Each structure stands twice: as structure tokens, then as C-alpha cells.
Amino acid sequence: MNATLQWFGTATWRLTVGDTVIWLDAYIDRNALAAPVPQRAAEITSGDFILIGHSHFDHIAEASLVAKNTGATVVGSALSCEIVQDEGLPPAKTITCAGGEELELAPVKVRPFRSLHGFNGLREWPDPAGRTREERMAEVQARDPELARAAAAHTANIPEKQRQDGGPLAYIVEWDGFRLFWHDTPGMVQASWEQAARYPADLAILAAAAGFSTPNIDGEPQHGGVVPFVTGMTQILKPGAVVLNHHDDWMPPVTFHLDEAQFAEPLSTAGSKLEIRKLGESFSLG
Numbered sequence: 001m002n003a004t005l006q007w008f009g010t011a012t013w014r015l016t017v018g019d020t021v022i023w024l025d026a027y028i029d030r031n032a033l034a035a036p037v038p039q040r041a042a043e044i045t046s047g048d049f050i051l052i053g054h055s056h057f058d059h060i061a062e063a064s065l066v067a068k069n070t071g072a073t074v075v076g077s078a079l080s081c082e083i084v085q086d087e088g089l090p091p092a093k094t095i096t097c098a099g100g101e102e103l104e105l106a107p108v109k110v111r112p113f114r115s116l117h118g119f120n121g122l123r124e125w126p127d128p129a130g131r132t133r134e135e136r137m138a139e140v141q142a143r144d145p146e147l148a149r150a151a152a153a154h155t156a157n158i159p160e161k162q163r164q165d166g167g168p169l170a171y172i173v174e175w176d177g178f179r180l181f182w183h184d185t186p187g188m189v190q191a192s193w194e195q196a197a198r199y200p201a202d203l204a205i206l207a208a209a210a211g212f213s214t215p216n217i218d219g220e221p222q223h224g225g226v227v228p229f230v231t232g233m234t235q236i237l238k239p240g241a242v243v244l245n246h247h248d249d250w251m252p253p254v255t256f257h258l259d260e261a262q263f264a265e266p267l268s269t270a271g272s273k274l275e276i277r278k279l280g281e282s283f284s285l286g
Helices: 063-070 078-086 133-143 145-153 190-196 226-237 260-269
Strands: 003-007 013-017 020-024 049-051 073-076 094-096 103-105 108-114 169-175 178-182 203-207 241-245 282-284
Touching: 020 063, 049 063, 063 073, 063 078, 073 078, 073 103, 078 094, 108 190, 133 145, 169 190, 190 226, 203 226, 226 241, 226 260, 241 260
Parallel strands: 020 049, 049 073, 073 094, 178 203, 203 241
Antiparallel strands: 003 013, 003 282, 013 020, 103 108, 108 169, 169 178
């Protein structure tokens, strides 16, 4: 079957396998300062399944809307399924998992793996220009106060449940002998990753969030930063190729874009090739 991937920014992807559309996360309507994505959530008319990596707003915000408009079934943690049910999605259109299951979602097989969230707020990482988050926010406020207010309004009324991670999950999606590993926050449970490595991925999409998130391995902060963290994941998983996500400037001025090029040499040393994909780009798999 033909298969394609398209990046909608942050950690959201549209995976199409034959005639089946599988969303990986569903955060689509970003703030007023973020780069535009291919479609607004209300414009999306195709979807069969939505896999949610964790329950934070920047991963689940439009899941119920997309599911209602397309008939898609939402797959995720108990909290993720509770969130979309609270927003009117019937329980029959959700599949709750905790890691370790095998889900036959024809034409694909999905294996969730227990994961962890990065440590938010433990420390702040400056952007490539050396600016702090407060300095970036002050610059936007000085340049365009109205736009700064619009950006701030984006996070003013986040539902309380979408401020909780709900127990993150990573997933392997498999079809026709091709395996895709997807991960949406810079944390990992090493034993889970070792289990996932039993199903070698042709392509791994790995979270490389920067700014205020410190990588997390088994509950221990990784102060060396996201490059050695992603490299370490790659050494365990041994995928054929790696694509990054959550490394973009997804919620400016709070966030900033992380240059992918700095990952190329460490990942090559770890035995995998870095593929750089652009926002909105659609590319073939297999």
C-alpha cells in the first residue's frame, strides 16, 4: 500500500496508509504567531484513527473536533479518552490503552509503549540568539501589542485536564512490513524503549522539544540537553532513519525553533540517518 506522512507542526502528523488516515496527535489551531499549518481543524474531513501521545493541550486540543467531523476513533490514555468524551465523543469511538497492547486497526497494527513527559520548568534553555523566554515576549509586546495579546489568549483558558499529561505513550505503527515509531515528548522509560527495539523501526519520529523542557529518562532529568537525549534514544531503537518533531517554534514567543542540523552527526554516529522535513511537507514511506 502507498503510505505518506505530512507534518502539521508541533508533534501532529497525518499518516495515510492506502485509503486510511491516521492522525498522530491533533493540535492544529496554533497561536497567532505560529507558522500556519496546511489546514485548520474545522477544515479536516478525513480521519479513521487519532493516536494521542499524551493529554496536554498541544497534543489533544482538536482531537474531539476532528473525530466528530471525520468519524475517527481516538486512541490514547485513560485521561486522553476522558477528555474527548467530555467534549461529546461517544465512548464507543475511543480506545483506552496504557502500553503493552497490540491493536489491530486495519490496515495497520499499533503497539503503544509507556513513556514519560519531559520536565517542564526545571530549567530554561535560551534560544540560539541567547534570549530568554521573557526577552522574546518583551520583543513581541514592543513590536505588536495586539498580536502579543492574541498569542497570550491562546493559553488563557486551557481546560484543567489538558494541563495534565495523563501518562504519555509512544507508538509503533506497522503495515506491509514497514514500521513507524512515533514519540511526542522528550521523556522515555528505558525498559519500554528496549521492548520497542524488538520491533525495529524503519523510521522513528522523535520528540526534540527545547526551551523549557528538560529530557527525562526513568524519572531522572537529563541536563545535557536534547541532542544527547535523542541520540541515546536512537542508540536503543536503532531505526533506519530519524525525523524530529516538537522542535519547531510551535507557540512563539514562549518557544523557539531548534536547528535540526546539529543532530545529524550524532545520529549518524549512532547508526541512523537524520531526515529533515518541513512544515506541511508530505512525503512517501516505504
